[in-house]
Amino acid sequence: MARFIVIRLLQCVVAFFGILLITFFLLRASGDPSTLLASPNFSLEQVQALKAELGLDKSWGEQLGIYLNSIVHGDFGESLLKKKAVGIMIGDALPNTLKLMVPSFVLAMILSFILGVLAATYRDSWWDNLVKFIAVLGQALPGFWVAIMAVLIFSVKLEWLPVAGMDTPAHYILPMGTLVFFTLPGMMRLVRSTMLDVLDSEYIKMARIKGLPERTVIWKHALRNALISPLTIIGMLLPGTVLGAVITEQIFNWPGMGRLLVEATFARDFPVVQAVTIITAILVLGINLLVDISYAWVDPQIRYQRT
Amino acid sequence: MLNTITTTAKTKKKKQYRGISRATRVMRNLALWIPTVVMAFMIVLAIFSPWIAPHDPTVGKITDRYLPPAFMEGGKTDYLLGTDQLGRDILSRLIYGARISLSVSLLAIAITASIGTVLGIIAGYGGGRTDAIVMRVVDVALSFPGLLLAMLLAVAIGPGFWTVVFALSLLGWAGYARMIRGEAMRLSQSDFVAQARVNGASGWRIMTRHIFPNIINSLIVLMTLQVGMMILAEAALSYLGIGISVPTPSWGSMVSDGRANLDNAWWISAFPGAAIGLVVLSGNFLGDWIRDKLDPRLRQL
Numbered sequence: 151m152a153r154f155i156v157i158r159l160l161q162c163v164v165a166f167f168g169i170l171l172i173t174f175f176l177l178r179a180s181g182d183p184s185t186l187l188a189s190p191n192f193s194l195e196q197v198q199a200l201k202a203e204l205g206l207d208k209s210w211g212e213q214l215g216i217y218l219n220s221i222v223h224g225d226f227g228e229s230l231l232k233k234k235a236v237g238i239m240i241g242d243a244l245p246n247t248l249k250l251m252v253p254s255f256v257l258a259m260i261l262s263f264i265l266g267v268l269a270a271t272y273r274d275s276w277w278d279n280l281v282k283f284i285a286v287l288g289q290a291l292p293g294f295w296v297a298i299m300a301v302l303i304f305s306v307k308l309e310w311l312p313v314a315g316m317d318t319p320a321h322y323i324l325p326m327g328t329l330v331f332f333t334l335p336g337m338m339r340l341v342r343s344t345m346l347d348v349l350d351s352e353y354i355k356m357a358r359i360k361g362l363p364e365r366t367v368i369w370k371h372a373l374r375n376a377l378i379s380p381l382t383i384i385g386m387l388l389p390g391t392v393l394g395a396v397i398t399e400q401i402f403n404w405p406g407m408g409r410l411l412v413e414a415t416f417a418r419d420f421p422v423v424q425a426v427t428i429i430t431a432i433l434v435l436g437i438n439l440l441v442d443i444s445y446a447w448v449d450p451q452i453r454y455q456r457t
Numbered sequence: 458m459l460n461t462i463t464t465t466a467k468t469k470k471k472k473q474y475r476g477i478s479r480a481t482r483v484m485r486n487l488a489l490w491i492p493t494v495v496m497a498f499m500i501v502l503a504i505f506s507p508w509i510a511p512h513d514p515t516v517g518k519i520t521d522r523y524l525p526p527a528f529m530e531g532g533k534t535d536y537l538l539g540t541d542q543l544g545r546d547i548l549s550r551l552i553y554g555a556r557i558s559l560s561v562s563l564l565a566i567a568i569t570a571s572i573g574t575v576l577g578i579i580a581g582y583g584g585g586r587t588d589a590i591v592m593r594v595v596d597v598a599l600s601f602p603g604l605l606l607a608m609l610l611a612v613a614i615g616p617g618f619w620t621v622v623f624a625l626s627l628l629g630w631a632g633y634a635r636m637i638r639g640e641a642m643r644l645s646q647s648d649f650v651a652q653a654r655v656n657g658a659s660g661w662r663i664m665t666r667h668i669f670p671n672i673i674n675s676l677i678v679l680m681t682l683q684v685g686m687m688i689l690a691e692a693a694l695s696y697l698g699i700g701i702s703v704p705t706p707s708w709g710s711m712v713s714d715g716r717a718n719l720d721n722a723w724w725i726s727a728f729p730g731a732a733i734g735l736v737v738l739s740g741n742f743l744g745d746w747i748r749d750k751l752d753p754r755l756r757q758l
Contacts, residue, residue, distance in 0.1 A: 295730030
């Protein structure tokens with residue numbers, strides 16, 4: 151087990167540095183932000199001074215060295231456009247994103263378990279067909295479009311819910327709904343198929359033969375075993391959740407990491423893009439690592455297979 | 458499972474039909490034919506768009522802005538699905554948009570499938586250290602949010618057709634590599650590969666002549682299942698403004714065009730999104746059908 155954790159940890163570190171380097175060099179290759187900041191009537195000397203101030207006059211190698219050093223010290227530099235420390239900007243944005251993402255993810259998990267288990271239990275009933283239909287539709291319709299249509303119906307036509315912002319609980323309904331829509335279909339489908347596999351196994355037959363009530367068999371014996379594989383879905387769904395969060399924040403003007411990233415990308419504000427990418431990468435890699443470790447802890451087969 | 462039953466039943470004559478109602482049978486056939494027709498229709502639209510589209514998709518008439526679809530009050534029959542904020546015909550833009558969606562997804566699938574197949578076979582057949590290295594890279598690629606990479610690329614090389622293709626390909630190969638590697642690994646344990654080796658076949662020959670032909674089925678299944686996902690990914694990137702750049706019509710950016718005009722012109726966003734949904738749905742249904750035909754073991758995908 152210790153060996154497994156060490157190896158996975160090393161992989162994470164390597165992956166992280168890969169991401170760091172790619173981010174750094176891609177953004178440096180993309181063009182000079184000083185041309186964006188300098189007004190057209192700047193003289194050559196003023197442009198040079200601006201470059202020196204931003205540290206852009208040094209070689210790429212030196213810039214990378216300086217950057218790595220400051221990251222280690224927890225300093226992500228200053229936003230080129232807003233003249234604000236990137237650390238503070240992210241400190242403002244990250245809680246907003248989490249406030250939206252964590253409840254949505256939990257909600258999507260709970261819903262997908264209830265719906266998926268019921269669908270598997272009453273296989274081929276109208277309920278199962280409904281769940282399958284939702285899953286198929288959910289995987290085909292673009293999330294951003296569904297969100298916009300929801301805004302059209304509930305905010306513009308019916309005027310029940312606010313369009314954008316995050317002041318009242320009502321502001322949370324549409325964004326959370328959108329995020330749930332991004333993750334629910336895939337999760338539900340997986341819960342259903344895992345549950346079907348479990349229900350087909352010998353120990354479930356045994357539990358039934360023992361004469362246990364069906365409710366105990368399903369919610370206690372079967373569900374407990376079906377819970378293992380959703381651990382891996384969390385890892386699988388993470389990239390999609392990031393996409394969902396960025397799109398949701400963009401649509402509902404939510405002041406979180408996703409909107410920060412999109413705005414910074416268009417403005418070529420690379421300290422911000424870099425920092426958001428790095429922090430997201432740390433979160434994603436970290437959660438994946440935790441998932442893998444807990445998975446290996448639950449299931450010894452993986453421990454040996456992967457190392 | 459939908460269609461296998463009907464088709465195998467067909468060859469075994471009527472008796473097999475017992476137990477499956479007529480309605481179910483009709484539904485199963487529809488589940489194949491409707492998607493096929495939709496996809497064929499879309500391909501025709503994409504290829505012949507200049508001849509089919511009634512208007513120029515990039516040039517609008519200022520006097521005809523925000524016209525509702527023809528079936529609504531105030532709509533003109535000239536613009537069947539209405540016009541957008543610049544007076545461009547939505548129907549024509551949809552028709553041209555089919556081109557972008559289809560070409561981006563097909564190109565990205567071709568690239569990712571080739572890279573993934575080559576790496577997967579090498580890793581699966583090679584085993585040992587080669588396998589370990591390739592699979593670690595695959596793990597990273599699978600867990601990395603592609604959107605971040607796409608945004609970085611959009612900043613670095615600017616948004617555009619090739620940026621989208623590149624962004625979708627950069628991580629997309631990993632899924633193929635993982636599946637093909639499993640298949641190749643299984644096949645390299647088999648007797649016919651051992652016999653080929655005894656006969657003195659080179660590693661290259663075994664990989665290209667003995668392993669590759671045996672994974673084509675799985676490969677085709679995975680490729681068809683990817684069509685919908687790629688179309689959705691392209692649409693999402695274009696929606697965020699880091700995909701196909703204006704004024705080229707892309708379904709994703711059309712949805713985003715209508716975002717600001719929801720209160721007075723809902724049709725600008727509604728139709729392109731519905732088009733995406735319809736095509737992706739058809740693609741997924743066809744993918745499922747092909748999977749059941751060629752390789753039912755892949756049902757979990």
